[in-house]
Amino acid sequence: MLFYRLISSALLLPVVKVLSSSSAMALSSNVEKQCRGMSGMTRYLNQVEAAALDQELFTEYKFSVDQLMELAGLSVATAVAQAYPPTSYSSALIVCGPGNNGGDGLVAARHMALFGYKVAVHYPKRTPKPLYENLLEQCCKFGIHIVDKLLEPNELKNEYQVLVDALFGFSFKPPVREELKPALDALIDGGLPVCSVDIPSGWHVEDGPSSDHSLKPALLISLSAPKLCAKDEYLKGAKHYLGGRFLPPAIVKKYNLTLPEYPAQDQVVQLC
Template identity: 45%
Template sequence: MLKQMTRYLTQREAQRLDEQLMSSVYGFSIDQLMELAGLSVAAAVGKQFPSAAVASTSNAAGGGYNRVLVVAGPGNNGGDALVAARHLVYFGYSPSILYPKRSAKPLFEGLVAQCEQLKIPFIERIQDASAVDAAYDLILDGIFGFSFSGSIRPPFDHVVGTLQKCQTPIVSIDIPSGWHVEKGNEDGVGLEPQMLVSLSAPKLCAKHFTGPGKVHYVGGRFVPKSLAEEFNLKLPEYPGVEQCVERPSRGHHYVLHRDNTYIVCCAQQGSSQNEVEGIRAVNRCPTYHGCAVPMMAVVRSLAPCTCLLQGNWPIVIAMRLHLEARLF
């Protein structure tokens, strides 16, 4: 069976969940949660937007998202971004950190010191969208979290306005910056990222995170089972040692990748092992004609892919071509 319907958290529920995690019952500290969250974010980035180093040591398609602009806000979401930047260095990326409004709290000063020890450059401002696109391969948005409300104030109004015009892919931590935690980007003033990494559990605004090419991960393996049951979270299953899992999109999308002399057709990974993990057509034989094999679920139609799977050499040139195939 497929996983039960996702449970989305309101702003108050998200606050209560954090309060419970840091209560005497569960014993987490804010810096511990920040560390776990940042690691989950970095792991999700590594899976979806691999650096050349990650791609060379795994089966990840593509690669080359080496230069990452990490945009950190003044609150806990910014702390998650600083932690993620540190882990990205160890994953083979070259991050730079835009941190225009620094926190004076010792926790954040420590996170900055850790990044400085790794020689991660800090920048004070960005010029325009074209300059950002030329300098970076990926943007990590850690400006505002689920506590955000009201209008975007300086200096972040300029930052968000500039990032909105960028062509570089954006990954948002927990909440796309500028979004209402429950209503989404209702005023159109927030970012429209290509990827969202929900922490602990998806917030209500994630219901509005839809559209072609959108990718949604959840990182919350640290939530105790008893607390997940108390909040009725319906968290995904985390296979192996994974720190994050990709949620299936509405109307599952499949991505065709070229790899030397064979074609691999991979579904976006589901949130449990019972959901669709992929379909593959792998050719290491020159006489192979191409096929699609459902591994974990039945696929109704691959009609859009038919022409690409015909012939003796079914090779797809586009690395990130999305073709839709819906589940029963």
């Protein structure tokens, strides 16, 4: 009886493998079709539109900077948790810059700590404003380790399993300041999955990467609406999420955003 089972298993194994392979190929094909469909229906913003939309949220719709930062940071943390769950990627390093992207990263760090990650923050150039000082203090109160000196890029794998890139946003203009180069090098050469906030650090918001050695994230979390650089071939194979379930309907209509619907009560939607 046992011999029969062994023979049966041996005969069936190639069939199972073929079926599994076919299922995987079908699943991959469906994902690619979904990505193409999402990309086709979603509108991407240029630099002028992205800046104007942000400004309008502040002036016309009376959102405060800290209010939008909290919403953006929660979206980032949610997208990271969906793509790289803490059950498999338990330790995370968030690299924060001096601008709004850095503030989003500080908020995301707090939420990721609540989601179950062991979180550290590297914040090499701190912004001397109450909002940023308060966000950093909150991180400390939540037990988040503040890293003053980064490990060498090839050593980051010894401490972390995923990196969050909150270094530069869409208003970045080269060159990279000397004090921030080690942070960008860590993201580029760390050999870990990188999750970029809004646009990959160092990229032009429309033209994309400046060289073949630019940052190539494994996950991009667009905020409000995707920017033109998100279409760049350099991002091929990367996961792409949108976090912007806070836009007033009138602004969506004005900018003809044609955004996908968010599932259930989710703060993010996967585009690809």
